[in-house]
Amino acid sequence: xxxxxxxxxxxxxxxxxxxxxxxxxxxxxxxxxxxxxxxxxxxxxxxxxxxxxxxxxxxxxxxxxxxxxxxxxxxxxxxxxxxxxxxxxxxxxxxxxxxxxxxxxxxxxxxxxxxxxxxxxxxxxxxxxxxxxxxxxxxxxxxxxxxxxxxxxxxxxxxxxxxxxxxxxxxxxxxxxxxxxxxxxxxxxxxxxxxxxxxxxxxxxxxxxxxxxxxxxxxxxxxxxxxxxxxxxxxxxxxxxxxxxxxxxxxxxxxxxxxxxxxxxxxxxxxxxxxxxxxxxxxxxxxxxxxxxxxxxxxxxxxxxxxxxxxxxxxxxxxxxxxxxxxxxxxxxxxxxxxxxxxxxxxxxxxxxxxxxxxxxxxxxxxxxxxxxxxxxxxxxxxxxxxxxxxxxxxxxxxxxxxxxxxxxxxxxxxxxxxxxxxxxxxxxxxxxxxxxxxxxxxxxxxxxxxxxxxxxxxxx
Numbered sequence: 001x002x003x004x005x006x007x008x009x010x011x012x013x014x015x016x017x018x019x020x021x022x023x024x025x026x027x028x029x030x031x032x033x034x035x036x037x038x039x040x041x042x043x044x045x046x047x048x049x050x051x052x053x054x055x056x057x058x059x060x061x062x063x064x065x066x067x068x069x070x071x072x073x074x075x076x077x078x079x080x081x082x083x084x085x086x087x088x089x090x091x092x093x094x095x096x097x098x099x100x101x102x103x104x105x106x107x108x109x110x111x112x113x114x115x116x117x118x119x120x121x122x123x124x125x126x127x128x129x130x131x132x133x134x135x136x137x138x139x140x141x142x143x144x145x146x147x148x149x150x151x152x153x154x155x156x157x158x159x160x161x162x163x164x165x166x167x168x169x170x171x172x173x174x175x176x177x178x179x180x181x182x183x184x185x186x187x188x189x190x191x192x193x194x195x196x197x198x199x200x201x202x203x204x205x206x207x208x209x210x211x212x213x214x215x216x217x218x219x220x221x222x223x224x225x226x227x228x229x230x231x232x233x234x235x236x237x238x239x240x241x242x243x244x245x246x247x248x249x250x251x252x253x254x255x256x257x258x259x260x261x262x263x264x265x266x267x268x269x270x271x272x273x274x275x276x277x278x279x280x281x282x283x284x285x286x287x288x289x290x291x292x293x294x295x296x297x298x299x300x301x302x303x304x305x306x307x308x309x310x311x312x313x314x315x316x317x318x319x320x321x322x323x324x325x326x327x328x329x330x331x332x333x334x335x336x337x338x339x340x341x342x343x344x345x346x347x348x349x350x351x352x353x354x355x356x357x358x359x360x361x362x363x364x365x366x367x368x369x370x371x372x373x374x375x376x377x378x379x380x381x382x383x384x385x386x387x388x389x390x391x392x393x394x395x396x397x398x399x400x401x402x403x404x405x406x407x408x409x410x411x412x413x414x415x416x417x418x419x420x421x422x423x424x425x426x427x428x429x430x431x432x433x434x435x436x437x438x439x440x441x442x443x444x445x446x447x448x449x450x451x452x453x454x455x456x457x458x459x460x461x
Contacts, residue, residue, distance in 0.1 A: 052070070054066050056090040124257075155190070161236070180281045346447050359391055
């Protein structure tokens with residue numbers, strides 16, 4: 001068993017970070033990647049390797065939630081190997097993590113991700129460092145047939161791992177099985193209430209990929225998230241093709257997004273080049289949600305900003321079409337409308353009816369100097385300027401699209417009701433997300449994206 005204290009853990013060199021245009025050009029039409037050699041999926045021993053990044057944020061360590069997550073894996077997979085990536089642990093937390101890993105009794109290792117002084121934490125750099133270690137000869141002892149990706153504040157519900165593995169076993173073309181990610185306010189409280197279940201749950205289904213003949217489907221991926229391409233949290237993948245990608249094409253996760261909040265979206269697109277993505281709703285992975293309206297708003301601001309950044313980055317890489325595209329909800333379902341000529345502007349609108357509501361709220365907030373500064377701090381002036389630009393876009397779209405043909409999008413699930421009482425889908429989340437959109441669109445004009453994640457009616461079992 002490999003037992004290395006995190007303070008002396010192995011630093012790992014990873015390939016040079018790809019530029020946005022070089023990485024995202026793989027999503028453009030014609031940007032194909034040769035598939036991995038067939039028949040390699042059975043070369044590794046059966047079982048699962050667990051990859052978890054962790055760090056020490058200013059507000060306090062995350063070792064308790066890390067231990068809870070590892071405990072759920074240990075209960076589900078007695079022979080699992082554990083790879084923890086130190087992505088900025090304090091010395092004291094590093095010692096605790098080393099002791100926790102020894103307590104599991106599982107074969108384990110700690111890798112230190114490369115991190116320049118002052119560089120912000122991103123999960124992408126940690127996951128890339130872990131994959132790079134596994135791809136090298138010294139990582140061979142930890143390799144297993146499947147690879148489970150977790151965060152240090154996530155855990156698996158009983159039976160989840162077995163259901164994910166059964167999906168990969170049933171679908172030979174599948175490269176990844178995606179759980180249903182459930183936000184919980186308190187990971188420890190959820191863990192205390194755990195009870196094994198044998199319910200079969202909803203049926204598995206293949207997820208639509210983000211890559212199509214005309215490029216990257218940023219509109220549906222941004223609006224419907226895990227219902228379109230899945231998320232990395234709790235993802236179970238075939239390890240061979242992922243390590244093949246790492247050796248031959250470099251990092252799976254892109255590290256250059258401004259706030260580091262869209263790596264899952266991009267990595268899932270690359271995984272879809274290696275095989276099918278399947279959703280397993282009966283397999284639950286729990287994710288500890290933000291605990292206050294302010295932290296929720298900050299998280300959503302980051303997501304909204306990065307989505308707007310993607311509009312420009314993907315356009316410059318030739319991965320999305322020019323013009324302006326909107327996703328509009330009608331009683332008959334989602335419809336897509338596109339206007340090809342908006343001069344130098346190119347962008348995306350998700351649910352214009354909701355956007356008009358969001359614009360009115362942002363306009364009221366930005367009209368009050370004390371309110372906008374209290375809610376957005378140093379970003380207040382940019383939120384105000386971005387809101388003005390947002391209003392101009394909405395007015396132009398509404399005035400010029402009465403005769404624009406609409407294309408049905410039956411691949412997207414019906415619109416559900418927004419949970420206004422919660423944090424992740426509530427008022428602070430919507431305002432924070434749209435504020436991130438308007439600032440990101442302001443910073444990256446003439447490209448823009450406005451729209452939050454859309455709640456969906458649960459698909460039939």
